[in-house]
Amino acid sequence: MWEKGQATAILVAVFTLVFLCLILVVLFVIFQKRKNTLVLKQKEIEKHFEQEIAKTQIEIREETFRNISWELHDNIGQLLTLAKIQLQNAADIEDVKATLNKGLTELRSLSRLINPEALKSMKLTEAITQEIERFNRLNFIEASIQVKGEEKRIDEKTEIVFFRIMQEFFSNTIKHAKASHLDVIVDYKHDELVIVAKDNGQGFDAENKNKIVGIGLENIKNRAELVNAEVSIFSKPDQGTQLTITYKY
Known part of the structure; x- marks a missing residue:
């Protein structure tokens, strides 16, 4: 009788162990499925991010080409024209050299700031x-930058997006805002980066959505969202424009 009870206990223990093993297997399978789903979802998010980055880079490239055209025509082109006039008028060779050196300096500077590899x-x-x-060297505008806090390096793609956003704001300020001053503050706080760019230009009605799209500020917002940053734009007629970018580390 005792042996029969012992055998029954062993069978119960074996069945219990098998049952627990089955539960563990089922839980493992469920865990793996969820893990695979999360991995696939993460890959899809990363793929979407890369696609949006690529799309944004194309948009930025087109805007950069427009800016290069403007820079070459209104800046470097004028310096070369001046050098040509100096040569025609038999000016002092040192003046011609100085003009050409200035043109070469600006060409190199422009080249660095449009080259993604250099920016990295x-x-x-x-x-x-x-x-x-x-800007100050070429007398485009009186500009300044102030860096606060301990500088932290963030993802290079995110930094490039922020820089291109700033370039677009600068371009609007110089070409459209009729501003005389441009001030930039880059503030590295404990848990976030705050970038503020402000000009004293003619400003615009920030409530007018068509106007915002017209000067490219909607693109700025879209690019900021791509890297999970927040953007606010404050502007009123005759009160200048302020762009604020907030990015959580």
């Missing part, structure tokens, strides 16, 4: 500072 090796503040210095 530069910090965000370094790239913005070079733009600010170029």
Whole structure:
């Protein structure tokens, strides 16, 4: 009788163990399925991100080409024309050399700031500072930059998107806003990066959606959303325009 009870206990223990093993197998299978689903979802998100980055890069490239055309015509082209006039008028050779050197300097500066590979090796503040210095050097506008906090390097693609956003804002300020001053603050806070760019130009009605689209600020918002950053734009007629980018680390 005791042996029969012992055998029954063993069978119960075996069945219980088998049952627990089956449960573990089922749970493992469910876990793996969920894990695979999450991995696929993550890959889809990454693929979508890369596609949007590529799309944005194409849009930025087109805008950059327009800016290059403007820079070559209104800046470097004028310097070369001046050098030609100096040569025709038999000016001092040193003056001609100075003009040509200035043109070469601006051409190299422009080349660095439109080259994605060059930007990858530069910090965000370094790239913005070079733009600010170029504006001041060419008397486009009186510009300044202030960096606050301990500088932190973020994802290079995100930094390039931020820099292109700033370039678009700068372009609007110089070509359309009729501003005399441009100020930039890059503030590295404990848990977020805040970039503020403000001009004292003619401003516009920020409530007018058509006007916002017309000067490219809608593109700025879309690009910021792509890297999970927030953008706010404040502007009123005759009160300038302020762009604020907020990015959580």
